[in-house]
Each structure stands twice: as C-alpha cells, then as structure tokens.
Amino acid sequence: MDQYSLQLLRSAVRDVMDFPQPGILFKDITPVLGNAALLKMTVQGMAEVVKGQHVDKVVGIDARGFIFGAMLAVELGCGFVPARKKGKLPWRTKGVDYALEYGTASLELHEDAINPGENVLLADDLLATGGTASAALELIQSMHANILGSVFFIELEFLKGREKVEGYGPVYSLLTF
Numbered sequence: 001m002d003q004y005s006l007q008l009l010r011s012a013v014r015d016v017m018d019f020p021q022p023g024i025l026f027k028d029i030t031p032v033l034g035n036a037a038l039l040k041m042t043v044q045g046m047a048e049v050v051k052g053q054h055v056d057k058v059v060g061i062d063a064r065g066f067i068f069g070a071m072l073a074v075e076l077g078c079g080f081v082p083a084r085k086k087g088k089l090p091w092r093t094k095g096v097d098y099a100l101e102y103g104t105a106s107l108e109l110h111e112d113a114i115n116p117g118e119n120v121l122l123a124d125d126l127l128a129t130g131g132t133a134s135a136a137l138e139l140i141q142s143m144h145a146n147i148l149g150s151v152f153f154i155e156l157e158f159l160k161g162r163e164k165v166e167g168y169g170p171v172y173s174l175l176t177f
C-alpha cells in the first residue's frame with residue numbers, strides 16, 4: 001500500500017484516552033469502518049500480505065477481528081472461522097486461557113473448524129501485548145493447521161506483542177503506533 005493511503009488510514013484512527021480503563025489509550029477504528037474508501041483500502045492492504053499464497057481459512061478474533069477477518073476471507077475467496085470468547089460457540093470447542101493488556105480471558109474454536117494441513121491466516125484489529133493472538137495461534141496450531149501468519153490492522157509496537165506471535169509465522173500490520 002502506498003504511503004499516502006497509509007497516512008489517510010493513520011489519521012482516521014481515533015485515540016480515546018482512558019478507555020475501557022484508566023491508563024489505556026484506546027485505538028478506535030470505527031472512523032475507518034465508517035468510510036467506504038478507507039474500509040476497502042484496509043481490507044485490500046491486509047489481503048496483500050498473503051498475495052500469491054493459497055489460503056483455506058481466515059481466523060478472526062472476537063470481536064473486532066470478526067469484522068476484519070470476515071471481510072478478508074471474502075477478499076481472499078476463502079472460509080472464515082470465528083475464535084470466540086468462552087461459552088459463545090454452540091458446538092464442541094477447544095479452548096485456551098490467556099492474559100490481556102487489561103484483564104484475562106479465554107478463547108475457543110469449534111473443534112471441527114480447521115482441518116489438519118489447511119492454510120490458515122489469523123486476523124485481528126490490533127496487536128497489543130500479543131496475548132490474544134498467541135492464544136489463538138496456539139489453538140490453531142493444536143489443530144495441525146499450516147499457519148501462514150498473522151495480520152493486524154494496527155500494531156502497538158511499544159508493547160512488543162510481535163515477540164509473542166512471530167514464533168508461529170510472519171507478523172504483518174498495516175499501521176504501527
């Protein structure tokens with residue numbers, strides 16, 4: 001993606017102080033989602049990272065990862081798999097507990113959502129400490145998928161989340177702060 005487009009995207013991300021807790025500078029992506037041109041640029045930019053590779057499934061993380069992940073799956077012509085918070089998926093699940101930038105949580109996948117050997121790309125809105133993404137990647141790996149990597153709209157570099165996820169495959173982000 002060209003520098004001008006990246007600059008447009010960067011300036012559309014809104015900083016919200018002290019949300020959802022004091023001390024957190026929340027990156028609000030809704031101004032990007034609400035703009036047709038920026039939304040398209042984002043999806044196309046995220047899809048570029050796996051250009052020329054066959055992708056079977058995009059796994060998107062609850063909840064903003066569903067938005068990016070599902071759009072990305074349509075763009076790539078592959079399936080979408082939701083990694084959901086504990087207790088939300090109706091069928092048999094595999095789960096993992098993990099630590100967040102603010103709090104703790106659990107993620108689950110349907111146990112039949114990914115077949116062994118499938119080419120899987122992980123997608124989420126933002127990479128912070130990497131706890132969420134590495135939990136999802138651990139689950140995906142336990143299903144014997146071929147992990148193509150992880151793609152994020154935003155990476156908060158100072159939190160060094162990349163160090164937690166790059167062991168599973170290449171890490172891509174459109175914007176870094």
Ligand code: AMP
Nearest residue numbers: 025026027101126127128129130131132
């Ligand atoms: P982490 O596990 O620390 O990498 O946190 C990543 C998840 O938390 C992502 O799914 C984000 O949606 C959310 N998140 C964490 N920190 C922020 C932030 N500063 N602004 C927006 N979302 C965040």
